[in-house]
Amino acid sequence: xxxxxxxxxxxxxxxxxxxxxxxxxxxxxxxxxxxxxxxxxxxxxxxxxxxxxxxxxxxxxxxxxxxxxxxxxxxxxxxxxxxxxxxxxxxxxxxxxxxxxxxxxxxxxxxxxxxxxxxxxxxxxxxxxxxxxxxxxxxxxxxxxxxxxxxxxxxxxxxxxxxxxxxxxxxxxxxxxxxxxxxxxxxxxxxxxxxxxxxxxxxxxxxxxxxxxxxxxxxxxxxxxxxxxxxxxxxxxxxxxxxxxxxxxxxxxxxxxxxxxxxxxxxxxxxxxxxxxxxxxxxxxxxxxxxxxxxxxxxxxxxxxxxxxxxxxxxxxxxxxxxxxxxxxxxxxxxxxxxxxxxxxxxxxxxxxxxxxxxxxxxxxxxxxxxxxxxxxxxxxxxxxxxxxxxxxxxxxxxxxxxxxxxxxxxxxxxxxxxxxxxxxxxxxxxxxxxxxxxxxxxxxxxxxxxxxxxxxxxxxxxxxxxxxxxxxxxxxxxxx
Amino acid sequence: xxxxxxxxxxxxxxxxxxxxxxxxxxxxxxxxxxxxxxxxxxxxxxxxxxxxxxxxxxxxxxxxxxxxxxxxxxxxxxxxxxxxxxxxxxxxxxxxxxxxxxxxxxxxxxxxxxxxxxxxxxxxxxxxxxxxxxxxxxxxxxxxxxxxxxxxxxxxxxxxxxxxxxxxxxxxxxxxxxxxxxxxxxxxxxxxxxxxxxxxxxxxxxxxxxxxxxxxxxxxxxxxxxxxxxxxxxxxxxxxxxxxxxxxxxxxxxxxxxxxxxxxxxxxxxxxxxxxxxxxxxxxxxxxxxxxxxxxxxxxxxxxxxxxxxxxxxxxxxxxxxxxxxxxxxxxxxxxxxxxxxxxxxxxxxxxxxxxxxxxxxxxxxxxxxxxxxxxxxxxxxxxxxxxxxxxxxxxxxxxxxxxxxxxxxxxxxxxxxxxxxxxxxxxxxxxxxxxxxxxxxxxxxxxxxxxxxxxx
Numbered sequence: 038x039x040x041x042x043x044x045x046x047x048x049x050x051x052x053x054x055x056x057x058x059x060x061x062x063x064x065x066x067x068x069x070x071x072x073x074x075x076x077x078x079x080x081x082x083x084x085x086x087x088x089x090x091x092x093x094x095x096x097x098x099x100x101x102x103x104x105x106x107x108x109x110x111x112x113x114x115x116x117x118x119x120x121x122x123x124x125x126x127x128x129x130x131x132x133x134x135x136x137x138x139x140x141x142x143x144x145x146x147x148x149x150x151x152x153x154x155x156x157x158x159x160x161x162x163x164x165x166x167x168x169x170x171x172x173x174x175x176x177x178x179x180x181x182x183x184x185x186x187x188x189x190x191x192x193x194x195x196x197x198x199x200x201x202x203x204x205x206x207x208x209x210x211x212x213x214x215x216x217x218x219x220x221x222x223x224x225x226x227x228x229x230x231x232x233x234x235x236x237x238x239x240x241x242x243x244x245x246x247x248x249x250x251x252x253x254x255x256x257x258x259x260x261x262x263x264x265x266x267x268x269x270x271x272x273x274x275x276x277x278x279x280x281x282x283x284x285x286x287x288x289x290x291x292x293x294x295x296x297x298x299x300x301x302x303x304x305x306x307x308x309x310x311x312x313x314x315x316x317x318x319x320x321x322x323x324x325x326x327x328x329x330x331x332x333x334x335x336x337x338x339x340x341x342x343x344x345x346x347x348x349x350x351x352x353x354x355x356x357x358x359x360x361x362x363x364x365x366x367x368x369x370x371x372x373x374x375x376x377x378x379x380x381x382x383x384x385x386x387x388x389x390x391x392x393x394x395x396x397x398x399x400x401x402x403x404x405x406x407x408x409x410x411x412x413x414x415x416x417x418x419x420x421x422x423x424x425x426x427x428x429x430x431x432x433x434x435x436x437x438x439x440x441x442x443x444x445x446x447x448x449x450x451x452x453x454x455x456x457x458x459x460x461x462x463x464x465x466x467x468x469x470x471x472x473x474x475x476x477x478x479x480x481x482x483x484x485x486x487x488x489x490x491x492x493x494x495x496x497x498x499x500x501x502x503x504x505x506x507x508x509x510x511x512x513x514x515x516x517x518x
Numbered sequence: 519x520x521x522x523x524x525x526x527x528x529x530x531x532x533x534x535x536x537x538x539x540x541x542x543x544x545x546x547x548x549x550x551x552x553x554x555x556x557x558x559x560x561x562x563x564x565x566x567x568x569x570x571x572x573x574x575x576x577x578x579x580x581x582x583x584x585x586x587x588x589x590x591x592x593x594x595x596x597x598x599x600x601x602x603x604x605x606x607x608x609x610x611x612x613x614x615x616x617x618x619x620x621x622x623x624x625x626x627x628x629x630x631x632x633x634x635x636x637x638x639x640x641x642x643x644x645x646x647x648x649x650x651x652x653x654x655x656x657x658x659x660x661x662x663x664x665x666x667x668x669x670x671x672x673x674x675x676x677x678x679x680x681x682x683x684x685x686x687x688x689x690x691x692x693x694x695x696x697x698x699x700x701x702x703x704x705x706x707x708x709x710x711x712x713x714x715x716x717x718x719x720x721x722x723x724x725x726x727x728x729x730x731x732x733x734x735x736x737x738x739x740x741x742x743x744x745x746x747x748x749x750x751x752x753x754x755x756x757x758x759x760x761x762x763x764x765x766x767x768x769x770x771x772x773x774x775x776x777x778x779x780x781x782x783x784x785x786x787x788x789x790x791x792x793x794x795x796x797x798x799x800x801x802x803x804x805x806x807x808x809x810x811x812x813x814x815x816x817x818x819x820x821x822x823x824x825x826x827x828x829x830x831x832x833x834x835x836x837x838x839x840x841x842x843x844x845x846x847x848x849x850x851x852x853x854x855x856x857x858x859x860x861x862x863x864x865x866x867x868x869x870x871x872x873x874x875x876x877x878x879x880x881x882x883x884x885x886x887x888x889x890x891x892x893x894x895x896x897x898x899x900x901x902x903x904x905x906x907x908x909x910x911x912x913x914x915x916x917x918x919x920x921x922x923x924x925x926x927x928x929x930x931x932x933x934x935x936x937x938x939x940x941x942x943x944x945x946x947x948x949x950x951x952x953x954x955x956x957x958x959x960x961x962x963x964x965x966x967x968x969x970x971x972x973x974x975x
Contacts, residue, residue: 262641299916311737314648317754341641343649428620434609435618439604440553443778481638486661500668505651510738512651513662517669517693517920518912518942 039065040401042219042228044207046070047078048183048383049375050234051190057397059411061404064169065226066191066199067219069206069238071507074187074470076236078383080313082260082291082299084274085179086381087124089144091319095360098147100385100392105149105177107387109142115189115413117182118294122273124178125160127169127330131277137173140278144175151176164275166333178274182294183383184470185350185415192459193413201460202506207235211240212247216371217246231398232373232393237310237348239376250367251376254349255310259319260303261327262341263334267292270333277330287466288326290334295445295473298338300327306353315342340478345426350377352402357494363389365396373397416454418473420446442484444477450486456496462497465489466506489513522547522597524834525613525626527604530559532811533632534587534596535824536831537626541594542628543835548596549624551615553603557591558584559634561724561820563661565922565971566685566908568712569869572821579908581922581972583820585952604633606782609804613779627838628806630830631780633795635812637682638772645677645769647734650741656682656770663689664910667919671766675743676700677731679707679714681818683770688717692909697723698762701745703730703752706857708772710818712872714858715865716905720931727858731761734767737812743767773816783807791815799843800830808834815848819870821834864899866892904928905964909938911956913974916948922971923956930962937961941968950974 043050046068054066088102112119128134144152160172205221216229235242240251291299304318350359362376373396421460430437436450455471475481492498500513524540526533529552537550562579602617613624637655662668676683679702687697732754733744742763746754775793786795786803794809801808810830811823833843855872859865863874868891875886875896906928910920946956950970956969
């Protein structure tokens with residue numbers, strides 16, 4: 038019998054796992070995909086929000102501001118790429134300025150620091166080439182690498198004793214005296230406290246435990262990924278003033294910690310929680326809106342598309358946001374539900390985890406684990422190192438001299454470390470998100486073959502076993518002959 | 519800091535020719551670097567024949583062509599540095615490269631860029647739909663199939679009619695996959711007429727011009743693509759789509775000159791085509807930095823790339839010596855016939871002109887040929903079309919899983935698939951030398967020898 042089972046290894050589930058792994062609780066994380074960060078965590082704008090978007094008094098507002106304040110130190114502790122860029126919102130007319138004035142007042146009520154309205158000139162200085170008559174500046178907004186954030190949380194949790202099981206989709210939950218029995222495709226697991234952090238499927242998981250109070254409305258956002266032009270074109274995220282609409286933040290431009298720009302997201306309610314398609318009408322509209330915001334954008338900068346899905350509690354006809362649900366269910370003692378964790382869930386993930394930790398503490402003793410490790414380190418990122426460091430690494434391990442991913446200058450040593458990751462995730466995406474190979478302008482045109490070759494010839498996989506994102510996403514049919 | 523007179527980036531056909539020419543033109547030290555551990559670049563995965571028509575007067579495979587070009591460079595005394603990836607360069611002609619032995623800095627009297635091109639991707643053209651496993655660019659797949667012995671799938675749709683896509687349509691067919699269709703969004707196919715004819719028509723593979731993939735279906739693994747006709751603005755026409763089940767989608771939608779290293783030094787590139795801009799001496803905006811081949815402007819034939827490399831290498835050496843430079847004429851490399859073969863014609867493969875020969879069935883009168891050499895080919899096409907078979911054989915116990923082979927003479931076209939199928943069972947062991955006979959095959963009454971296209975030691 039486990040003390041705690043967490044369902045879902047997204048940013049929130051993994052952060053909870055890390056916090057609880059500092060205690061002596063025996064813990065298991067169940068994830069239906071083959072790796073962490075496979076859902077909404079890995080499919081968003083990667084922004085650390087400063088907290089002015091949310092209604093004062095809401096959990097969203099409070100946890101977002103807390104999360105934002107602690108994020109820099111947390112990322113340092115976990116070796117996660119983070120950059121405090123600030124963020125600009127652009128007004129195109131007086132109506133927009135009025136919206137921004139209200140937003141500033143809302144942010145101040147929430148405790149967001151440093152917000153101020155800016156004139157056309159200052160806006161132009163901050164974001165050269167941007168359209169608009171003026172705007173609003175938030176100095177506390179930041180960007181981070183959401184994959185590494187989630188991976189670091191999970192690896193740190195695992196190092197401190199949390200057990201992760203992948204490709205285990207929960208299919209049933211039985212309530213029993215003093216706990217739960219959770220059934221997956223592969224086995225049965227028992228626990229005292231069950232934490233439902235299943236993101237887009239949190240309503241279904243809750244219902245399996247007998248709590249039918251929720252309905253999640255998947256709301257898709259599509260994105261463009263642009264080449265590494267951020268340094269030249271965009272130093273901070275730029276958002277439009279948001280006129281009333283369904284709950285999103287409007288199509289915005291965001292630089293990434295890797296130097297790309299992402300454009301999006303749209304907001305469209307869809308039927309299936311795993312329909313990650315990109316659609317021509319939305320892509321066309323996205324591009325138009327992005328160009329209205331920043332006319333210097335060129336179509337040839339586009340190197341990819343993706344989409345993410347928001348786990349919304351507010352249905353389409355209601356619009357806007359409903360607050361996070363984070364509670365132990367009265368009707369189902371021991372079940373801690375996290376439902377409707379959409380934006381700003383990534384920013385708020387640590388305060389959410391601390392809240393959940395308190396709830397767990399009501400049921401189980403939280404005894405501090407001796408010798409728990411709080412810090413986490415990733416293998417070095419070769420391309421980011423000074424030349425002397427690079428030379429030293431190549432001397433120590435000649436595989437650092439061998440570039441596998443040309444666009445990102447990722448070396449064979451880094452690919453190897455990504456393949457041999459501590460969580461044991463073995464797919465091309467697992468390598469991609471850790472080593473950041475295949476993410477450049479050639480979309481893997483050079484490195485994909487080399488990575489597959491390593492998996493086949495050095496790790497003994499058969500070609501038909503190589504997957505893009507776990508079982509069901511096999512890349513190849515087998516050998517030619 | 520390593521010093522050299524001429525430094526050449528990229529050991530594909532352009533770079534090999536440039537380095538050899540620089541040496542022949544009197545450069546004291548000509549260094550050729552390449553990121554791969556084997557010289558030849560993309561030629562090594564192009565196991566089909568059709569290379570060498572200009573340079574060597576014969577139709578040979580990519581690996582064979584690479585071997586000849588390499589032998590010429592070695593004979594000329596080129597210093598070959600393989601496994602070295604260029605990272606950045608400066609306008610003062612210094613270059614930083616990286617390999618297993620560490621970081622290396624070069625100072626060159628002149629530099630020749632021969633960095634080739636990369637493929638346009640799905641990401642760049644925003645093909646709509648989901649992002650499942652099973653989508654490849656044609657060159658990536660060519661590498662998997664011809665070099666690494668990995669097959670993408672059994673039912674394939676090809677988007678784009680660029681030459682690599684056409685070549686892969688034939689390769690996949692010969693390896694037992696079924697190519698459902700080739701789709702081209704433009705009104706005319708982009709590849710060479712000889713490839714349309716010998717890669718698609720020979721195998722009855724349908725080509726749909728003015729069509730595109732309007733949706734990709736399959737959440738984790740590709741299940742099907744939705745195919746739509748397009749209007750004059752190349753937009754899918756609503757309501758006329760149909761679905762083609764498939765497990766692989768291959769993109770052959772264009773090539774982009776690869777100038778990432780050149781850009782670090784400020785080499786000017788064409789805003790639209792992304793090729794390095796040069797003057798008539800093949801020199802870029804940076805004095806002493808030359809460019810040739812696909813990184814300058816994507817070319818139709820490796821032979822043209824080699825010719826241009828030769829001139830760039832020679833000029834690079836003369837630049838260092840202060841000698842006058844020679845000029846390049848772009849017309850020398852644009853003779854190929856592209857698009858759909860003329861109706862009822864035979865596309866002559868004997869030289870790069872690709873003449874569209876028509877023989878009047880009534881009178882026997884021949885037209886369309888610019889020289890008499892294609893006549894017997896055209897006659898043969900009428901009676902019994904004959905083709906060279908190029909494929910791979912499985913290598914057991916070697917450093918690589920496959921070796922490329924070419925038949926020493928043509929076999930009847932209609933026996934190609936069966937012959938390739940029979941060769942699948944064949945397995946060879948190293949050492950293998952280029953030109954070794956690795957198998958004998960009787961096809962349609964013709965006995966052919968399958969000759970190794972490369973060394974496997």
